[in-house]
Amino acid sequence: QQQVKQSPQSLIVQKGGISIINCAYENTAFDYFPWYQQFPGKGPALLIAIRPDVSEKKEGRFTISFNKSAKQFSLHIMDSQPGDSATYFCAASGSNYQLIWGAGTKLIIKP
Amino acid sequence: EAGVAQSPRYKIIEKRQSVAFWCNPISGHATLYWYQQILGQGPKLLIQFQNNGVVDDSQLPKDRFSAERLKGVDSTLKIQPAKLEDSAVYLCASSLSRSSGANVLTFGAGSRLTVL
Numbered sequence: 001q002q003q004v005k006q007s008p009q010s011l012i013v014q015k016g017g018i019s020i021i022n023c024a025y026e027n028t029a030f031d032y033f034p035w036y037q038q039f040p041g042k043g044p045a046l047l048i049a050i051r052p053d054v055s056e057k058k059e060g061r062f063t064i065s066f067n068k069s070a071k072q073f074s075l076h077i078m079d080s081q082p083g084d085s086a087t088y089f090c091a092a093s094g095s096n097y098q099l100i101w102g103a104g105t106k107l108i109i110k111p
Numbered sequence: 112e113a114g115v116a117q118s119p120r121y122k123i124i125e126k127r128q129s130v131a132f133w134c135n136p137i138s139g140h141a142t143l144y145w146y147q148q149i150l151g152q153g154p155k156l157l158i159q160f161q162n163n164g165v166v167d168d169s170q171l172p173k174d175r176f177s178a179e180r181l182k183g184v185d186s187t188l189k190i191q192p193a194k195l196e197d198s199a200v201y202l203c204a205s206s207l208s209r210s211s212g213a214n215v216l217t218f219g220a221g222s223r224l225t226v227l
Contacts, residue, residue, distance in 0.1 A: 006153075041220065041221075042218075042220055042221075043115070043202050043204070043218025043219050043220055043221050044154065044202075044216075044218050045217075045218065046215050046216065089153050089154075091153075098156070098159075098167065099156070099216070101153035101154055101155075102153055103151075103152055103153050104151070104152065104153050
C-alpha cells in the first residue's frame with residue numbers, strides 16, 4: 001500500500017511532441033505528489049508538485065494532472081525539447097512527510 | 112545559495128573493505144537524508160536526521176551501515192564491510208525542516224560506489 005507505480009519505464013518522444021508519464025498510488029492518506037527530474041551524474045531536482053485539492057497544476061511546459069478517485073497522477077511535458085531528456089521520478093508522501101518514490105522513467109527527446 | 116556538497120564523487124573498493132561518504136547540507140537546513148540509488152531504480156531512503164537526531168533509519172542495514180550527523184550540520188555515511196550489492200550512488204539531500212521535507216528536497220550530485 002506504500003508503493004507508487006510509475007510507467008512507462010522508458011519513453012522516446014520527437015522534439016515538439018508531448019511526453020506523458022503516469023503514476024498510480026494506493027495509500028489514500030498521501031497528500032503531496034512531487035515530480036523530480038534527474039540528469040546523468042546529478043541528483044534529482046524538484047520539478048513540480050501538487051496537492052490533492054486541485055486536479056491540475058501547470059508551470060511553463062510542465063503540467064501535473066491529478067485524478068483523486070482513480071488514485072493516479074501524471075506529468076505532461078508540452079513541446080518536448082532535447083534538453084528535457086532525463087529520468088523523471090514521481091513520488092508521494094503523507095503525514096509523516098516520508099517520500100515514496102516511483103521507479104523512474106527515462107525520457108529521450110529525439111531532435 | 113550553495114548547494115548540497117558531497118564527497119568523494121567516485122569510489123572503487125573491493126568487497127569487505129570500508130568506505131565513508133561525506134555530506135555538507137545547505138546552510139540552515141535542519142533535515143538531512145541519505146538515499147541509496149541503484150542503477151535504474153528510484154532513490155531508497157537509508158536514514159533521515161532532524162538536526163543531529165535520527166528520525167528514521169528503518170531501511171538502514173545496521174550490521175554494515177552507519178551514519179552520524181555531529182553538531183547537526185555535516186554528516187558521514189559509512190559502510191563496513193562493503194558487499195557487491197552496495198554498488199550504487201549514495202545521495203545526500205537536505206530540507207529546511209522535517210515538516211517542510213515534503214515540500215522541497217535539495218539533493219547533492221551523489222557519490223558513486225563500485226564494489227569489486
